[in-house]
Amino acid sequence: xxxxxSANPTQDADLIRHIEERALFARLExxxxxxxxxxxxxASGFSCAEILATLYxxxxxxxxxxxxxxxxxxFLFGKGHxxxxxxxxxxxxxFFDAAxxxxxxxxxxxxxxxxxxxxxPGIDFSSGSLGHALSTGAxxxxxxxxxxxxxxxFVLLGDGELHEGQIWEAALGAAHHDxxxxxxxxxxxxxxxxxxIGGVTGIEPLADKWTAFGWDxxxxxxxxxxxxxxxxxGIASDTARTRPVAVIAKTVKGKGISYMESEFGWHLGWLxxxxxxxxxEELRNNA
Amino acid sequence: xSIAPGLQPESWHLLTLLERAPGLHILAxxxxxxxxxxxxxVAGTADLKYSNGLIRFxxxxxxxxxxxxxxxxxxxxxxxxxxxxxxxxxxxxxxxxMALLACEQIRTDVAYTKQNVRLIGHHAGITLGFYGTSxxxxxxxxxxxxxxxxxVIAPADTAQLGLALRAASTYDGPIYFRIGRGQDPDxxxxxxxxIIGRSIQHGRGADLTIIAxxxxxxxxxxxxxxxxxxxxxxxxxxxxxxxPLDEEAIMAAAAHSGxxxxxxxxxxxxxxGGAVAEVLTERGLGTRLHRHGLKDEYAxxxxxxxxxxxxxxxxxxxxxxxxxxxxRRGGSPQ
Numbered sequence: 001x002x003x004x005x006s007a008n009p010t011q012d013a014d015l016i017r018h019i020e021e022r023a024l025f026a027r028l029e030x031x032x033x034x035x036x037x038x039x040x041x042x043a044s045g046f047s048c049a050e051i052l053a054t055l056y057x058x059x060x061x062x063x064x065x066x067x068x069x070x071x072x073x074x075f076l077f078g079k080g081h082x083x084x085x086x087x088x089x090x091x092x093x094x095f096f097d098a099a100x101x102x103x104x105x106x107x108x109x110x111x112x113x114x115x116x117x118x119x120x121p122g123i124d125f126s127s128g129s130l131g132h133a134l135s136t137g138a139x140x141x142x143x144x145x146x147x148x149x150x151x152x153x154f155v156l157l158g159d160g161e162l163h164e165g166q167i168w169e170a171a172l173g174a175a176h177h178d179x180x181x182x183x184x185x186x187x188x189x190x191x192x193x194x195x196x197i198g199g200v201t202g203i204e205p206l207a208d209k210w211t212a213f214g215w216d217x218x219x220x221x222x223x224x225x226x227x228x229x230x231x232x233x234g235i236a237s238d239t240a241r242t243r244p245v246a247v248i249a250k251t252v253k254g255k256g257i258s259y260m261e262s263e264f265g266w267h268l269g270w271l272x273x274x275x276x277x278x279x280x281e282e283l284r285n286n287a
Numbered sequence: 288x289s290i291a292p293g294l295q296p297e298s299w300h301l302l303t304l305l306e307r308a309p310g311l312h313i314l315a316x317x318x319x320x321x322x323x324x325x326x327x328x329v330a331g332t333a334d335l336k337y338s339n340g341l342i343r344f345x346x347x348x349x350x351x352x353x354x355x356x357x358x359x360x361x362x363x364x365x366x367x368x369x370x371x372x373x374x375x376x377x378x379x380x381x382x383x384x385m386a387l388l389a390c391e392q393i394r395t396d397v398a399y400t401k402q403n404v405r406l407i408g409h410h411a412g413i414t415l416g417f418y419g420t421s422x423x424x425x426x427x428x429x430x431x432x433x434x435x436x437x438x439v440i441a442p443a444d445t446a447q448l449g450l451a452l453r454a455a456s457t458y459d460g461p462i463y464f465r466i467g468r469g470q471d472p473d474x475x476x477x478x479x480x481x482i483i484g485r486s487i488q489h490g491r492g493a494d495l496t497i498i499a500x501x502x503x504x505x506x507x508x509x510x511x512x513x514x515x516x517x518x519x520x521x522x523x524x525x526x527x528x529x530x531p532l533d534e535e536a537i538m539a540a541a542a543h544s545g546x547x548x549x550x551x552x553x554x555x556x557x558x559x560g561g562a563v564a565e566v567l568t569e570r571g572l573g574t575r576l577h578r579h580g581l582k583d584e585y586a587x588x589x590x591x592x593x594x595x596x597x598x599x600x601x602x603x604x605x606x607x608x609x610x611x612x613x614x615r616r617g618g619s620p621q
Contacts, residue, residue: 117371117400125368129395135361136396139368139376142353146329147372166392169361176356 012229015058019225022089023053024287027256028280029088029101035276037084037105040113043254043266045085047189047222048156051249054228055154056089059236065094067121073151073236074144076137079158079187080114080127087111087120095122131164133157134184138174138244141182152236155184160192162203168213174244175214182244183235184215187222189253191264210246222249256283301337310469313445314407315343317452318377322348326456329369333359333380339409340469341379359384363392363406370402375456381415382408382465386427397461398437405455406463411441412502412552413581413598414468416591424465425581428500429557431463432530438483439529441465441501444474447527450481458483465529467502467552468591474505474525486533492522495613496540497605499550500526500559506595507550509602514609521609529559537566541574548577548609552600555580577612579605 026049034040056062060073067090077086084104091098096110103109110119114128125136137155144151161167174182186206194200203209210217220231228249235245253267254260257279271279289296290303299307315330322328331353336342345352355362359380366376379385385408386393397404408427415422431439438460442448448466455462480487486498489508499507504525511521522544524536540547547567549560560578567574581598595601599608 125371126395126400129391132364132392132396135364135392136368138361139365140371141368142365143329143369143372143374146350146374149372166358166360166364169356169358170365173355173358173361173365177353 012226016225016229019050019053019057019229020287022057022092023049023225024283026053026085026088027283030085031271031276031279031283033084033087033101033104034270036102037113038270039268040084040270041081041268042257042271043191043260043264044079044158044189045082046255046257046260047251047253048079048082048187048249049085049255050223050225050228051156051185051187051251052086052089054225054232056093058229059232060154061151062093067093067095071149071151074124074137074140074153076125076133076140076153076155077115077127078130078133078155078161080133083111083113083115086115090120090122093122096120130158130161131166134167134170134174137184138170138179138182141174141179142177145179145181150239151181153182155182157184157186158192159186159188159190159197159203159206160200162186162206163192163201171210171213171215178242179244180241183232183247184244185247185249187251188248189251191253191267193267195264206248210248214243215246216241216243217246217248219248219250222251223255256286258282304337305340305342308469310445310471311340311409311466312343312469313449314379314409314452314466315340317449319344319347321453321456322351327374328456329353329374329376331355331362331366331376331378333357333362333378333384335380338381339379339407359389360392363389363404364396366404366406367392367396367400367402370404375403375405377405377407379407379409381422382411382424382427383422386424386430386463390430393431393437393463394434398434401436402461403459404461406461407466408463409466410468411465412467413586413594414502414552414591416594417588419588420585423586425552425554425586426557427463427465428529428551428553428559429561431465432557432562436460438462438531439465440483440527441529442527443501443504443525444471445469446473446475446477446479447481449477450475450479451483451527454481454483465501471502472505474508481527484528484531484533486527486536487525488536489523489525490521491540492544493520494544495519495546495548495609496522496524496544497548497550497609498524498526498537498540498559498563500529502552503550503600503605506600506602506605510605510609513602513606517610519613526559529562532562532566534566537563538570538572541567541572544574546575546577546613548579548612550600550605551580553580555582575612577608579608
C-alpha cells in the first residue's frame with residue numbers, strides 16, 4: 001500500500017528541513033509551557049512532534065490567520081493531553097496571538113492541558129476524555145462530505161487510547177459508511193500512563209485489527225519526516241480512496257530527551273530550572 | 288392486512304408496529320418537513336428506526352439519515368462532530384441508553400462544546416415496563432438537568448412534541464428531548480402555543496397547584512378535574528421545559544396556592560420535583576411541596592398501565608396522592 005511517490009529530495013529538502021525545525025520548536029515550546037504550568041505531558045507531546053509538524057506544515061490545507069476557513073482540513077487531537085505541543089503550531093498559523101501562550105494554564109487562560117474549541121481558534125474539536133475523537137472526527141468528516149466539502153479530517157489517537165471501546169464503535173461506523181475523508185493516525189509510542197501498553201492491556205496485532213475493521217492501513221516511522229511527508233501527503237491527495245485510513249506511526253515516547261525515552265514515568269512530570277535548561281540543550285543537540 | 292399467509296390480521300411484527308402505534312410518527316415527519324423547508328437537519332439512530340419511527344425520515348431524506356448501529360456513545364459524539372460543519376443533528380435512542388449510557392459524551396462533546404445537537408430520548412420513564420430496569424429511564428431528568436447549557440424538554444403529547452421540535456429548529460444550543468412511546472392521550476393541537484422555557488397553565492388553584500411534566504400531564508389534568516368535582520380549587524402547570532425552568536410560574540403558583548405538588552414519571556430525586564424544591568427553598572418560600580414520582584427505587588416489571596397504577600401515576604393515583612397531601616396539614620408526607 002505504501003506506493004506513494006517519495007518526497008522529492010531536492011524539491012522537498014527545504015520543506016523537510018522546515019518541518020524538522022518546527023518539530024524542534026514544538027518540543028521547546030512544550031518545555032516552556034510546562035515550566036509555566038509546573039506539570040505537564042512532556043513525553044506524550046515529544047512522541048508526536050514530527051507527526052504534528054508534518055501535518056501542519058506539509059500536509060494540511062490551511063490558511064494563515066483563518067482558523068474557520070470552511071475548506072480547511074480538520075485536525076482532532078484524540079490524545080488531547082499533548083495539546084501543549086500543538087498550541088505553538090496554531091499560534092504559528094496566526095490563529096491567535098502567540099503571546100497568549102505566556103499565560104498557559106493560568107487562571108482564566110484559554111489554554112489548558114487539554115484543547116478547548118470554545119476558547120481556542122484553530123481547535124477543530126475539544127478533547128481530553130479519551131476515545132471520543134474518532135467519533136467526533138467521523139461526524140466532522142460525514143458532515144463535510146454531506147455538504148460537498150472535500151476536506152480531509154485527521155485524527156491523532158494515542159495507542160493507549162485504543163483501549164477505549166468507543167474507538168472501535170467509531171472504527172466500525174466509519175468503515176460501514178465509507179468515510180474515506182477520515183484519516184486516523186495512531187501515535188504508537190507503546191506506553192500509557194501505567195506503563196508498557198502490552199503490560200497494561202495489549203493491542204497487537206494492531207494493523208490486523210484496523211484491516212479487519214475495514215480500514216486501509218499504513219505503517220510508518222513517526223519521527224522520520226520524509227517518510228511521514230510522503231505517506232500523509234500521498235493519502236491526503238489520493239482522491240480515489242474509498243475507505244477510511246489508519247496510519248500506525250511507530251514512535252518513541254519522550255523522543256528527544258534520553259532519560260524520558262527510557263522511563264515511562266515522564267508521561268507526566270516537571271523539570272526544575274537547571275534540568276529544564278539541560279533538556280533544552282539536549283533537544284537542540286538531538287535535532 | 289395479514290403479515291404472512293394464514294396469520295390473523297391482529298398479529299404483528301416490528302415492520303407493522305408503526306402502523307399500529309403511529310404516535311411517534313410526528314418525530315420523523317416533523318424533521319422531514321423541516322428538511323423540506325430548508326433546515327440543515329440530519330437524523331440518526333442506533334438501530335431503533337422502527338421503534339422511534341425514523342424509518343419514515345429515512346424514506347423521505349435518505350441522504351440526511353445516518354444509521355449508527357448499536358453504538359450510542361459513537362452516535363452522540365459523531366452528532367457533535369456533524370454539528371461543527373453547520374448541520375443540525377437529531378439523534379434518537381431509548382432514553383436509558385441516551386441519557387445514561389452516553390451521558391459523558393453528551394456532557395463533554397455536545398453540551399460543553401455548545402453544539403446544536405438534539406438528543407431524543409424516547410420510551411423514557413417506565414414506558415418499557417416489562418423490559419426491565421435496563422430499559423427504564425427514571426434518572427435521566429436529574430442527570431441531563433445537571434449538565435450546564437443543555438436544555439431539557441419533556442413534551443406531554445404528540446402535538447406538543449411536534450411543536451417542540453419546530454421550536455428547537457431555531458433554538459441556539461443543545462437540547463435533550465425526553466419523550467414517551469407515543470401513546471399519551473391528546474391534550475394539545477398543532478395550533479397550540481409552545482415556547483421553550485415557558486410553562487403552560489391549566490387553571491389556577493387556591494388549594495393546590497400540581498406541576499407535571501411529559502407523560503404525567505394528561506393524568507394530572509384528569510386528576511385535577513376529579514378533585515375540582517370534590518370542591519377543591521386545583522390548578523395544573525405543564526412544565527414541559529425542565530431546563531431552563533419557568534421559575535416565575537412556580538413563584539406565582541406558590542403565591543396563589545396553599546400547596547404545590549410535582550408529578551413526574553421519574554425518580555423524585557433531582558428531576559422536576561427536585562428542581563421545584565430548589566426554587567422554593569432558594570426564594571425562601573415555605574410553601575408546602577410534595578414530590579410525586581418513583582421513590583429511591585427501581586421499578587417493578589409489568590405492563591406500563593399496571594405500573595402507573597401501582598406507583599399511583601395514573602389519574603386516580605395522582606388524585607389520591609393529592610387528596611392525602613392536602614388533607615395532611617403541617618408538613619409534607621413521607
